[in-house]
Amino acid sequence: xxxIDFRPAWYVSSLAERRxxxxxxxxxxxxxxxxxxxAFEWTGRTSAASSAVESLQVSLDAQAAVDARIxxxxxxxxxxxxxxxxxxxxxxxxxxxxxxxxxxxxMPRTLSLRTLALRRTLRIQRAEAKDKREEKxxxxxxTKGVNQLDMVGWASSGAEIATFVxxxxxxxxxxxxxxxxxxxxxxxxxxxVEFQVxxxxxxxx
Amino acid sequence: xxxKTDQVGPIAIDFGARALRVLQVRRCGRGGSFQVTAARSRxxxxxxxxxxxxxxSKLASMLAGKDFSGRAAVTCLASADLDVKxxxxxxxxxxxxxxxxxxxxxxxxxxxxxxTVTRFLPxxxxxxxxxxxxxxILLAASTSSIDARLRLLTDAGLKVTAIxxxxxxxxxxxxxxxxxxxxxxxxxxxxxxxxxxxxxxITRGSEIVFFKTCPVGGDALDEAVATxxxxxxxxAATLRRRCLAGExxxxxxxxxxxxxxxxxxxxxxxxxxxxxxxxYYAVTFRGxxxxxxxxxxxxxxxxxxxxWLSDTVQLPMVVGGAFRGVEVGPLGKLAAGGExxxxxxxxxxxxxxVVEGQGEAKVA
Numbered sequence: 001x002x003x004i005d006f007r008p009a010w011y012v013s014s015l016a017e018r019r020x021x022x023x024x025x026x027x028x029x030x031x032x033x034x035x036x037x038x039a040f041e042w043t044g045r046t047s048a049a050s051s052a053v054e055s056l057q058v059s060l061d062a063q064a065a066v067d068a069r070i071x072x073x074x075x076x077x078x079x080x081x082x083x084x085x086x087x088x089x090x091x092x093x094x095x096x097x098x099x100x101x102x103x104x105x106x107m108p109r110t111l112s113l114r115t116l117a118l119r120r121t122l123r124i125q126r127a128e129a130k131d132k133r134e135e136k137x138x139x140x141x142x143t144k145g146v147n148q149l150d151m152v153g154w155a156s157s158g159a160e161i162a163t164f165v166x167x168x169x170x171x172x173x174x175x176x177x178x179x180x181x182x183x184x185x186x187x188x189x190x191x192x193v194e195f196q197v198x199x200x201x202x203x204x205x
Numbered sequence: 206x207x208x209k210t211d212q213v214g215p216i217a218i219d220f221g222a223r224a225l226r227v228l229q230v231r232r233c234g235r236g237g238s239f240q241v242t243a244a245r246s247r248x249x250x251x252x253x254x255x256x257x258x259x260x261x262s263k264l265a266s267m268l269a270g271k272d273f274s275g276r277a278a279v280t281c282l283a284s285a286d287l288d289v290k291x292x293x294x295x296x297x298x299x300x301x302x303x304x305x306x307x308x309x310x311x312x313x314x315x316x317x318x319x320x321t322v323t324r325f326l327p328x329x330x331x332x333x334x335x336x337x338x339x340x341x342i343l344l345a346a347s348t349s350s351i352d353a354r355l356r357l358l359t360d361a362g363l364k365v366t367a368i369x370x371x372x373x374x375x376x377x378x379x380x381x382x383x384x385x386x387x388x389x390x391x392x393x394x395x396x397x398x399x400x401x402x403x404x405x406x407i408t409r410g411s412e413i414v415f416f417k418t419c420p421v422g423g424d425a426l427d428e429a430v431a432t433x434x435x436x437x438x439x440x441a442a443t444l445r446r447r448c449l450a451g452e453x454x455x456x457x458x459x460x461x462x463x464x465x466x467x468x469x470x471x472x473x474x475x476x477x478x479x480x481x482x483x484x485y486y487a488v489t490f491r492g493x494x495x496x497x498x499x500x501x502x503x504x505x506x507x508x509x510x511x512x513w514l515s516d517t518v519q520l521p522m523v524v525g526g527a528f529r530g531v532e533v534g535p536l537g538k539l540a541a542g543g544e545x546x547x548x549x550x551x552x553x554x555x556x557x558x559v560v561e562g563q564g565e566a567k568v569a
Contacts, residue, residue, distance in 0.1 A: 003369075004324045004344065008352070008355075
């Protein structure tokens with residue numbers, strides 16, 4: 001059947017124009033959407049590049065911090081190595097506080113020290129070298145000097161002094177323990193025994 | 206995917222004499238089945254059928270809501286707004302035929318091109334296949350009536366995709382079943398029994414070769430009853446419907462004989478018109494006589510009317526079945542079990558752009 005349409009030409013043409021206008025609008029809209037999409041993609045890529053640069057910067061900073069830390073550790077290692085060398089040169093020397101702690105441990109309860117003198121001298125070494133000349137010549141430390149500890153104190157009895165001397169002689173820290181003298185005295189109407197002990201000891205810091 | 210296989214047709218708007226009908230169908234899949242997606246009907250009071258304001262408000266209220274999809278609309282002209290003339294022209298190619306018809310329009314209708322819009326239907330060669338002349342059905346409508354209808358629809362927010370002659374809309378539901386090669390030379394006759402008048406349409410294959418408008422319709426029957434019984438037209442219409450519906454109340458039975466006697470003469474007149482049309486076709490085109498006449502329209506649902514017409518025409522008058530292959534959906538509630546004869550034109554309009562081979566591109 002042949003289709004018949006009584007719509008006037010002006011109405012058909014207006015519909016066609018409206019349709020073409022709609023298509024134009026649609027096309028422009030599509031183009032705008034594509035442009036916007038491209039812009040968004042470009043922005044996304046730029047932000048991604050910025051974040052990558054920031055990450056790189058952070059990585060470089062971290063690497064610099066690690067390098068600085070490594071350098072610090074190397075310096076500390078060098079200092080420790082130097083200290084270790086010094087200690088090695090001191091040949092196992094001990095600290096003063098260790099000496100005092102050992103003395104307090106060795107002293108009997110009723111014994112007290114009035115004078116404690118630590119001297120580094122060769123005189124005693126020479127004096128002792130007269131007795132043991134051959135051994136001192138063989139000892140390489142003898143050429144470096146001797147650390148002498150001079151202790152003067154009071155005790156309630158001579159037995160305690162003997163005990164103290166024996167303990168000093170047994171200690172690894174002290175050598176050549178010598179009781180120089182002991183004599184009875186009176187202090188505040190109490191009988192006491194005054195004494196002086198000499199001994200040698202290893203190198204100290 | 207639904208959007209590829211389903212196609213929603215335009216909103217069909219049928220400005221009937223007694224009712225304004227709006228219908229929309231959807232083609233389901235790639236087959237030939239259709240489904241009515243939305244349908245509404247509002248009665249038109251006598252005398253307000255030409256009032257644009259009333260029709261516009263009715264139309265706006267019917268289109269409100271979400272039942273109808275899209276704004277594309279198709280409608281048809283009223284029979285009163287359309288002049289139909291058959292004329293014969295020498296056989297010529299269809300491209301030249303348009304110019305010849307345009308020339309003849311000025312001669313026959315006596316009007317200029319600015320006042321009327323003319324279209325034509327090539328009916329076929331006169332005197333059989335070897336005839337030297339061809340019959341053309343000339344259709345003319347005034348620009349004022351077309352503009353009024355356009356304004357009415359555009360004011361309702363619709364985009365008009367077509368304004369058809371009513372005969373095309375009426376025939377479309379049947380035309381889609383007449384496309385086989387064996388149907389090409391088959392003659393079919395249709396009668397649109399409307400309120401204001403009736404249309405006789407004779408087709409050969411899927412082409413309309415003849416149609417004529419007769420002034421006898423439902424209104425003429427009501428007037429005959431009113432004259433016979435000397436009652437008001439509204440009462441006559443109600444009484445006639447009750448009689449034709451087979452109501453057996455005492456009030457109806459008392460006037461049944463008078464009603465039948467009143468409507469028989471106009472129906473005989475219509476039957477004679479139909480017989481003359483069939484004879485004209487048989488003489489002019491030397492075609493085969495149709496075996497039956499398919500009826501549609503608001504008065505086609507009355508079996509008594511069809512029977513009385515059949516007695517005059519000497520052919521069976523049957524209900525056309527315009528909704529064959531169409532799932533009526535929401536229309537079933539409006540029809541209330543009826544034959545849906547009054548929706549014949551509306552379904553034809555609704556199928557315009559969804560039936561394969563039809564569409565906006567094929568504008569005359």
